[in-house]
Amino acid sequence: xxxxxxxxxxxxxxxxxxxxxxxxxxxxxxxxxxxxxxxxxxxxxxxxxxxxxxxxxxxxxxxxxxxxxxxxxxxxxxxxxxxxxxxxxxxxxxxxxxxxxxxxxxxxxxxxxxxxxxxxxxxxxxxxxxxxxxxxxxxxxxxxxxxxxxxxxxxxxxxxxxxxxxxxxxxxxxxxxxxxxxxxxxxxxxxxxxxxxxxxxxxxxxxxxxxxxxxxxxxxxxxxxxxxxxxxxxxxxxxxxx
Numbered sequence: 356x357x358x359x360x361x362x363x364x365x366x367x368x369x370x371x372x373x374x375x376x377x378x379x380x381x382x383x384x385x386x387x388x389x390x391x392x393x394x395x396x397x398x399x400x401x402x403x404x405x406x407x408x409x410x411x412x413x414x415x416x417x418x419x420x421x422x423x424x425x426x427x428x429x430x431x432x433x434x435x436x437x438x439x440x441x442x443x444x445x446x447x448x449x450x451x452x453x454x455x456x457x458x459x460x461x462x463x464x465x466x467x468x469x470x471x472x473x474x475x476x477x478x479x480x481x482x483x484x485x486x487x488x489x490x491x492x493x494x495x496x497x498x499x500x501x502x503x504x505x506x507x508x509x510x511x512x513x514x515x516x517x518x519x520x521x522x523x524x525x526x527x528x529x530x531x532x533x534x535x536x537x538x539x540x541x542x543x544x545x546x547x548x549x550x551x552x553x554x555x556x557x558x559x560x561x562x563x564x565x566x567x568x569x570x571x572x573x574x575x576x577x578x579x580x581x582x583x584x585x586x587x588x589x590x591x592x593x594x595x596x597x
Contacts (some may be wrong), residue, residue, distance in 0.1 A: 363388060363577075364412035365584025366421075368566035371399050371407040375569075380407055383569055388577060396421035397529070397558065402444045405555035406563040411584060420591050424559035425509065427526045431552035432537045434519040434544065441477050441534040442550040451546045453519045461521055462513045464543050468536055469511060473503035477535050506531040520551065 371380055377398040384393050394415040396408040405428075408421055435453040438445030478498060507528040515522030525533070534550040541548025556563050572580060 362390060362392070362412045363581055363584065365414050365581075365586055366417075366590040367409040367411055367572075367580070367584055368561055368563075369407045369409050369572070370563055370566040370568045371404055372569060373404050374401055376401050377407060380409065380569065384409060384411075384572070387573055388580070394418055397426065399555060400442065400444070400534070400553070402442055402550075403553040403555065405553075406558055406561065406566055407555075408558055408561060414587050414590070417587055417591050421558070423529050425526055425528055426531070426555060427524070427557035428533050429514065429522065429524050429554045429556055430533060430537070430550055431515075431520055431522045432540060432548050433551040434521075434541055434546050434548040436549055437538070437541065437547040438549045439478075441532075441538040442553070445549070449547055453546045454544075456518060456544065458513060458516045458521075461516065461544065464540060465511050465513060465523065467543065468508050468540065471505070471507050474506045474532060474535055475503050476501055477532055477538075504530050508536070522552075524556075 367384070369380055369384075371377070377395050381393050381395060385391055388411070390412065392412050392415060394410045396410060396418050399405065399407055410418055410421075433443070434456075435451055436447050437449040437451075439448050440446075478501075508531070509526045509528075511523060511525040513521060514524050525536070527533070533553055537548060537550035554563070567575075567580075567583060
């Protein structure tokens with residue numbers, strides 16, 4: 356009798372390409388590894404690239420712990436255009452002239468987003484109300500009441516400046532909508548704006564530099580992918596495993 360192959364188990368760091376949903380990455384890995392028990396710890400919008408923590412096999416049980424970790428992002432805001440989704444994937448709803456802002460003026464407004472605060476989730480989000488994701492209601496032109504969420508922005512810095520765009524780096528708590536920060540920042544600057552690029556560079560100590568692209572994963576033999584899996588005990592403190 357043939358011995359049944361042991362199911363893979365561990366954490367795989369993936370560099371998600373633009374244009375893919377987080378579920379698209381799950382589907383690609385399921386095909387590659389020929390297994391169904393695969394999940395992820397924290398979604399990325401289709402437009403965004405960067406670190407996606409994939410949970411293989413029994414590692415899916417640590418999802419809630421990894422989702423709760425702080426995230427680090429690099430992004431770009433384009434001023435003067437407001438979109439319905441608050442990012443470049445949405446429809447432009449309003450345009451305004453961009454004033455001759457200085458770096459110091461933009462940085463001063465950016466700093467107002469530091470610390471603990473409540474954030475209104477965007478309509479184009481996967482949050483469910485009465486069992487229906489908000490984005491489905493948004494696509495039907497509905498605007499529904501939603502609760503603000505408590506978030507924390509622990510650091511934010513200006514990394515590039517060339518109007519009507521500027522780039523930033525920020526570190527924030529789970530559940531933070533970076534595109535909402537970009538939208539709200541544009542409103543505070545008086546000309547509106549949206550998130551035109553976003554890359555997740557880290558989740559706590561896990562960094563995108565240590566990840567594999569989907570193309571790299573699909574080119575590797577499964578036994579080589581197995582070597583890249585982080586064991587569950589190395590990914591989370593023992594106290595989180597109960």
